[in-house]
Amino acid sequence: MKAAIVKAYGSKVEVTDIAQPALLDDSLMIEVHATSVNPVDNLIRAGYLKGMLPLPMPYTVGNDVSGVVTQVGKDVVGFKVGDAVFARPHGMQSGTFAEYVVVKAVDAAHKPANLSHAEAASLPLVALTAWQALVNKGNLQSGQKVLIHAGSGGVGSVAIQIAKHLGATVATTTSSENVAMVRALGADTVIDYKSQKFEDLVHDYDLVFDTLGGATRERSYGVLKKGGQLGSIIAPADTSGTAEKLGVKSEVFFMWPSGAQLAQIGKLAEQGRIKPLIDKTFTLDHAQDAFDYSQSGRAKGKVVVTVK
Numbered sequence: 272m273k274a275a276i277v278k279a280y281g282s283k284v285e286v287t288d289i290a291q292p293a294l295l296d297d298s299l300m301i302e303v304h305a306t307s308v309n310p311v312d313n314l315i316r317a318g319y320l321k322g323m324l325p326l327p328m329p330y331t332v333g334n335d336v337s338g339v340v341t342q343v344g345k346d347v348v349g350f351k352v353g354d355a356v357f358a359r360p361h362g363m364q365s366g367t368f369a370e371y372v373v374v375k376a377v378d379a380a381h382k383p384a385n386l387s388h389a390e391a392a393s394l395p396l397v398a399l400t401a402w403q404a405l406v407n408k409g410n411l412q413s414g415q416k417v418l419i420h421a422g423s424g425g426v427g428s429v430a431i432q433i434a435k436h437l438g439a440t441v442a443t444t445t446s447s448e449n450v451a452m453v454r455a456l457g458a459d460t461v462i463d464y465k466s467q468k469f470e471d472l473v474h475d476y477d478l479v480f481d482t483l484g485g486a487t488r489e490r491s492y493g494v495l496k497k498g499g500q501l502g503s504i505i506a507p508a509d510t511s512g513t514a515e516k517l518g519v520k521s522e523v524f525f526m527w528p529s530g531a532q533l534a535q536i537g538k539l540a541e542q543g544r545i546k547p548l549i550d551k552t553f554t555l556d557h558a559q560d561a562f563d564y565s566q567s568g569r570a571k572g573k574v575v576v577t578v579k
């Protein structure tokens with residue numbers, strides 16, 4: 272089958288023929304229609320995560336899939352051949368930039384019927400991340416206030432929509448070019464980070480969702496009310512002591528695959544509460560171009576790669 276692989280840390284993505292992965296008893300064989308790029312894909316390729324996620328070389332890239340089930344493992348319930356599904360597969364079970372991928376059934380959910388495969392493939396990793404930051408970690412409640420950094424990015428654009436669905440008031444940071452776009456996603460307060468300081472404009476917030484880290488994280492503690500919390504998806508954890516001094520909480524977490532959460536996200540997509548935001552679409556043959564575009568850090572929403 273055709274797949275986009277990396278032969279050594281730091282080398283470019285190559286599209287070539289490799290053997291189709293073998294079906295496992297707890298898994299689905301999915302014929303991939305579309306996948307998408309996440310910044311972590313470039314980090315993995317560069318070798319930044321080899322300590323926690325050592326990969327056999329060559330490996331097939333990619334962490335999001337939307338496609339159709341062609342085989343079902345003997346222990347699987349709830350899926351059948353022909354089902355359209357989407358998933359963020361576990362670890363590097365097998366990469367999604369390929370004509371077929373093997374995914375644990377517990378990591379998959381039925382694709383929202385109203386979304387194309389390209390749209391569905393744009394959601395799993397970023398929507399699970401946003402869900403887990405706001406619901407599992409942040410316990411965001413109706414009437415609370417949340418600041419979401421980088422509202423125009425893959426994670427931020429879905430996080431705004433989930434936070435609004437939860438009934439929260441949402442402030443977000445972006446550059447002037449994307450102000451109208453994040454407002455259309457539902458943000459109540461939009462802060463142009465190039466000309467405005469968010470810490471001068473929002474106060475007494477319940478939650479900050481930090482997708483940027485560094486100085487932005489450090490400056491964010493001051494917008495929280497006492498007892499408020501900052502959830503970050505940017506390692507390493509903060510050891511500055513500022514959060515403690517201000518009486519707020521700070522945590523870094525890594526998202527985890529979950530078919531059950533993806534099913535809930537899929538329902539929200541079917542109800543029109545989460546609308547995928549796709550910036551650019553590439554074909555599998557141009558996988559490296561898709562990686563380069565993501566690495567520019569300027570994507571508005573997601574970078575999608577169509578396979579079938």
Ligand SMILES: NC(=O)c1ccc[n+]([C@@H]2O[C@H](COP(=O)([O-])OP(=O)(O)OC[C@H]3O[C@@H](n4cnc5c(N)ncnc54)[C@H](OP(=O)(O)O)[C@@H]3O)[C@@H](O)[C@H]2O)c1
Pocket residue numbers: 309310311396397400420421422423424425426427444445446447448449464482483503504505524525526565568569570571572
């Ligand atoms: N820990 C985890 O489990 C986990 C999971 C998912 C993602 N992540 C990490 O989270 C980060 C965000 O992921 P993503 O998929 O959303 O990335 P992305 O789609 O590549 O983000 C690009 C967006 O970031 C915006 N941006 C850049 N600098 C900004 C700033 N200073 N203030 C506000 N917006 C800014 C850009 O908007 P402008 O062009 O307007 O600047 C652009 O729209 C990445 O570092 C990724 O590796 C971690």
